[in-house]
Amino acid sequence: MNQDIKTKKLINAPENIIAELIEGMVGAHPDMLRVEGETGRAIVAVEGPRDGKVGIIVGGGSGHEPAFAGYVGRGLADAAAVGNVFASPSPSHIVEAARAVDGGVGVVMLYGNYTGDVLNFTMAAEELEQAGIPVRHVAVADDVASAPVERKAERRGIAGDFFVFKVAGAAADLGEPLARVEALAQAANEATRSMGVALGPCSLPQTGRPNFSIGDDEMEIGMGLHGEPGIRREKLGTADEVTDTLVDAILAELDIKAGERVAVLVNGLGSTAQIELYVIFRRVKQRLDALGVEIHASWVGEYATSLEMAGASITLMKLDDTLKMLLDHPCRTPALVVGGLSKAEEGSTRNRKPLKPAEGTATVNETSRALITEGDVTPAIFMAMMNAVGEQIIAEKNWLSELDGIIGDGDHGVTMEIGWKAVQHTLKDVQTDETIESICKRMAKAFLDAVGASSGPLYATAFLRAGTAVSNRLNLDGAGMAEWLAAACQGIRDRGRAEPGDKTMIDAWVPAVEAATQAAARGASTVEVLIAAREGAEVGMKATSALESRRGRSAKLGARSVGHIDPGAASTFVTLRAMTAALEKALS
Structure with missing residues (x-):
């Protein structure tokens, strides 16, 4: 790929492009669209959501316009959760969209069958169901090129979203119950x-470079x-x-x-x-x-x-006759108008009350507990290590995106930069009496809210699990650091369902944890444990070059993924390298 080529775009600051997109879109269609919720990423139909009607939520990354928000309006989607460019919306974006359109009978979520979307919509559904809102999912999987028919459940969703959204929206607008709306959406997906x-x-707005050659x-x-x-x-x-x-x-x-x-x-x-x-x-x-x-x-x-x-x-x-009828059902959105709505239909939407602000995440004060104080990684040093990770990820952004451009969509470095900048920002608010567990909770929320790609749920789960694993510690020694790393790795494995050999970040995390655990068992210092983890991650990262991808977007490549380092494994190595260097500096 020729990295000297720069594309031209009519944009302002790349970091503001989604907010400005939403402002422009809602401003252009005020009779159809509005924004609800604190995140500013839930675009809701002015007409459509009403009591007793199944809510239809669509969503995905930006850059596919008019999908997804262009299909919000009467007779089609009730709301869209808007992600960053080529990245899924985060659970908080999705939850706000769902809460805005919940009519008391449940919601159906429609999205493309991509790892990031599946992870983020699943996490959002878990939160909504805990709040008493029934949720059903349909992951659109229409691309015949992305997997053979015997593995069609692995196929990605592309332009077929258009038909599946239309059918589901019509079914909900006609008053069909939750299970029926889901079944009809699935029938459209199958057809x-x-x-x-x-x-x-x-080219991504953040890089201005072609994402493949x-x-x-x-x-x-x-x-x-x-x-x-x-x-x-x-x-x-x-x-x-x-x-x-x-x-x-x-x-x-x-x-x-x-x-x-x-x-x-x-x-x-x-x-x-x-x-x-x-x-x-x-x-x-x-x-x-x-x-x-x-x-x-x-x-x-x-x-x-x-x-x-x-x-x-x-x-x-x-x-068939049913799909034909639903396809012909009237709708009115910025991107699609079918038929015409009667005056009675136009006036039948409910007046919704503004959403209540989401409850903030309380900081956990652990000072009242007896915590293990042995170890040279204090909360302050831990924060310095995390800040250093952010600095190194940002410095390596282009390299990580180049790796991803070969076997993925070229945005891994950009996505990681967004997540770690959010972490750096939240670390500024940490109080002097907070523990490493509390800091990890802050990091998880910041990363998840900022990053909707698969990295968001994976890293958020890693931080939460790692923090919980050392909740009995104020400081970390070698054994504590090994526990932190092992829990982070297990969190990623559990959330992403990836295993060694799948050509993912796990292929760097697992050897890193194995090396760190062995070092800790020998009584190694915290620095020595991290050095072992860093070296294990580097070996694992390099080994991914020989692997054929079995997970994520690059799994569609088959043998074409061989010969290239996995970008997630590379960012894992950068993370552990930065943590090690920062601790060595703090203790020197």
Whole structure:
């Protein structure tokens, strides 16, 4: 990848881009959209949410506009939780969206089948259910290129979101109960297949650099919405050749017969001209006409983009009478208007009361307990170590993003920077009597609130588990540090369900913990324990190069992921290297 290339964007400060996006979007559509909640990331329909109606919450990363907030409005989604660019919204964003639209009969959450979205929406659902709000999930998984049919549960969601959201929103608007809305959304998911092609990369606002490289005469078949590599790269074909490739893969699974009906979406990825999209649709129609398949409804344009990526996707939904009726049901949103709403329907929404401010997280004061004081890592030194991690992560941001750009979507460094900056900010508020456990709780909340990608729930769980493991300690010695590291690692494993050999951060964490535990058992000092952890992490990080990815977005690459270091393992090594250096400096 040529890192000297810089793209041009009409933005202000990259760190403000989501807030400014939301301000502009709500300002442009005040009759349809409003913002609710303290986080500023829950966009809610002015019309739609009402008592006795199932609430529909959609969500995902920004950069795919008009998805997801563009589908908020009467007859479709009641709210959208807005994440950072290419990153899932955090649980707090999702919870605020759900609370804003809860009509007393439960909510259905709809999102793409990506690790970060699954983790964050699951954590949000756990919190909502504890508060007495019934929750159902549907993870859209329409991309036939991302996994074979026998493993279709692993497939990612791309432009098929459009149809699944539409069906679920219509079912809820018609007053269907929670289980029925979920079932209809699942039926739409099962009836929908998509496949895309990319001709050129996009660039994240934070980096201004292309997130992958491709030859001037090449195309990537099966490219994901975040720039994830597809199933193969080949010479650019004609519009008909490319369309046939995509349609063949879709028809092979949908088993559509003569006389049956479909809905068609030809979707641009961000910088593909309408003329090209209509040329593609022309060929799709030719293929379906030849089969005797009726196109009941069609859409051509940008409905699920990837910033300024060049390329397109094709989505077909096989229709039965129920799906057809729900697809035709009226809706009114910024990105989609179907039919018209009667005056009675327009006036039937309820007047919602403003959300109550979320309760703050109380700081835990541990001074009344008898805590183990042995050890040279005091709370103050621990904070210095965590600040040092943030500094090193930020310094290595570009390297981490470059690693991720090869086998992922290129945002790992950016995401980690956001999370650790939030940690650094919250550390400024730590009181002098707080323990390491209390500091870890602050860090967990800060990271989770700031980062919606899979890293958010994983690191938040790590910090919480690690803090709990040393809750009986004021200071950490070698054994205490080993306990802290082991609990952090186990938290990541439990939350992410990853194991050694999957080519994830776990492949650096596990050897780090093993080395640290062995050192502690020998009576090693805190510095020696961290040195052992750092060295173990480095060995594990380097070993990921030989592994084939089995988890996350890079799992779709198969053998193409071999030969590249996992970015999560790399950031783990950077973390432990920074902790070690900071402790050595503090004790020198």
